[in-house]
Amino acid sequence: MDRLVKADVKEVELEFVKGQKSSTTFTLTNLMHTMSVAVSLSTKNQSFFSFNKSFSIIPPLSSSSYTLLSQPSDQPPLTNPPDAVTVKTTMVPLGKANHDDLRRRFSKPGPHIFKDATLPISFLGPHVIEHLISSNTQGSDTEILLNKAISGCSGNQLTVLLESAAVSGKANLVHRLIDHGGDVNHKDSNGRSLISLAVEAGNLDVLNLLISSGCEIDNSVDHVFHYAAATNRVDLMEALFRVYRNTDSIDSVDFCGRTPIHISAIHGCTQVIRFCLSVGASPDALDINKSTPLHLAAKGGHLDTVECLLEASNYSKYALNKQGKTAFALAVENDRPNVYDSLQLGDALSRAARIGDVNGIKSCIGEGANVNGKDQNGWTPLHRAAFKGKVESVRVLLGYGAEVNDVDENGYTPLHCAVEAGHVEVALLLIGQGAKANLKSLKGMSMGVGLKSDCSKNRGCYRSSIVEAV
Template identity: 50%
Template sequence: MDRLIKADVDSIDISFVNGGNCTHALKLTNLMHTMSVAVSLTSTNPAIFSFPNPFSILPPLSTSSQTLVFTNPSDHRLPLSTPNDALLVRSSILPTGKAHHDDLRRLFSKPGPHIFRDAALPINFVGPHAAEFLLLRLPPPSSTPLEINSLFSKAISRCDEPQLTSLLRIASENGKSHFIPTLIEAGADVSSRDSEGESLISLAVKSGKIDAVQTLIEFGCSIDNKRDRLLLHTAASNNRVDIMETLCLNFVEIDLNSTDNHGQTALHRAAIHNQVEALQFLISIGSEIDKTDNENWTPLHYAAEEGHFDAVQFLLNHSIFAKYAVTKEGRTAYALAVDKGYSNLYDPLYLGDLLHRAARRDDVHAMKSCLAQGAKVNGRDQNGWTALHRAAFKGHLESVELLVSHGARVDVVDGSGFTPLLRAVESGNVEVAMYLLSNGAKASLKSLKGMVDSVDLESFKNHPSLVHTN
């Protein structure tokens, strides 16, 4: 015989509760038909696991109940260990059937063949509190020993469906993707929503953990465009293009222009937070760049009001009308930037256009005013034209001279590869072309041929800009 006592369980499963002492009762049966047996109960971690009656005597074939007491540490942390802490059940034949407590203590203090080791029962923590603790504290599986990671599966074995679903929400909210499959397979409801209608996908998107989003989708989590209309808003605010891509690839019905309670789209949110990559992605898949919110604000209005230069530049490059749109209070994006003193936005939002219009009209006074207010002399329009391109094309020599004197680049090329010199030649403005040549513009065969075709050869050869002195 290798044991005298039999326990009614193979392991000790303690229902862990934060902040409270926990107990677990077990039954021990004497297997001897004619002899009493002395029993000793100890744990591998006596600082937190104890017994009110660590020693007892069982008459032949009798059964008794024993209680294991778990004392919570002061910080209420689960005392994790690998391997698990265990309850040790030892026994010894007691022919007399009687003994004092001190006698039993001395009996079990001396190892020898008279002491039987009947069981070493692993101690597990189970229930929703234990599972939540493990879920929030355990690192990903790649750095977690297999023994510790398996504790989670044991903990949720005592959880019902609502508890499992609650844990799944916690896992989704905290981006704990490695626990999500285990919870769903155990019975958690992947389609659950809270009292406000928020889905698991929404929680995972807020966590910023793409693995959690992908895992939920893999296990059948779906979205509702009405109740989940802010998924792209959340991802865009955090510049999580990877999450937006995942959502759009898996939910083709997702509304790219869904709005929040203020009428703002995901594009508005990206503009507010200066998330240029998010802006680029949203526009590339069809988001409406000029869509206004409840106050008639476009994404450009918000980018300008926040002083986000990169977002402003990007939006201007993809929208013709946004800079002219006005809010319900009649404010343009430029006016909002002026209110906040964001002078680096004055040129792209307004002064650049004003300078170009003045150069086209040969309004030198207006050009001087624009430049004094901060307009960039080499600022480009959507076709890559600078103000010098426009003045040269129109043949406005005085405007050309003003722009060059303020640092206009004479060899800058537009979107078609034309310099101001070539634009002047194209429109037959030889005098402007000659001025540009005299101020460092590089002549090409194309520009020279154009000038020769525009004037007689002798006057072209004798032009002051081409006369060399010894």
């Protein structure tokens, strides 16, 4: 004989509700024609599960119902393999036995005890899926548990769960929920698509899955390129651009009139800016405050971003925002000295040195300008001051640590510049501060030791290779 009783189910399905007791009922039928059968029910997790009757007697060819109960919990006790109801039986010739007699009989193993059934316990309902979304359960275990849990959910519940799964980054859960009826075009409470949620959470796999499943976006609400820009995710930008390349999304604006490049500039996301520029985005776009991306990068002190934007635009360096401020002015206002030179302070220092504005020199250096910063020709402020014969400028610059023997792209030192322009006093001051009179430029120019008498002959003699900057 294989068994004494038969269950009406192959597994016990229990709808799990967070924080509440759950219960389900199943039936056992006595297969014996003339003999009563005693039944014992048990589970591994006896602290969580219980039965309305652990021991009972079923008359011949009769049936009895049993209720499995679970204790309140914040999460289902998911195990692999899952817990199960173990059904043990034994024949009762007299058809009667009290509870204690049955306990003693089932406590003694032997041929009189039959193990008639093992009924796995499955948990159903949205709270189980919520747990799977928030937990680290992965792979085939998740698939098995998810398939059971989904059967206890309505279409609306699956759609709500799909929103959470899209944010979680678990593409397998997203796929299963869509397959079972979750609405891929569901909108969150702010009217945003699931694609927006996936991009904002930085989930590339989920993004690609949603795109392939037909999820649609609304450009007036779904600022997906902006979300990707804020996290410097070029991979997300590329995936979006492949689908929406025929729209104006790459230069679309949010509620503040900001493009994705503006957002990248705020966060210092230089890689995304380079991508946007490569596909035609404008570096000179203005937001509602008439701020360019450079204004925002300067305000945040993002040096790499500032330099990237300066390479892309000749205009934005001088653009004024709604308050009439340049990017440089915002950098000063927000105490971002690391970007001063790149923006304008180096220019201001060179100009002050060139015109002999000693107070301007001190102010620029005090604000963070590099006293040895070079322009596009390799000239430092000291080169400028020496070439123009501004003795006090030279003296102040040297006092702030200007390198007296620094050379430009053609090998010229400040002393070369002073000699070529015929500024004897400046030349002598430089020599007195360590300038080497016997240095040669890359073009072979040299100065002899008789500099004091020779300089007067060179006054006004300008080499064509040295061009005064405006």
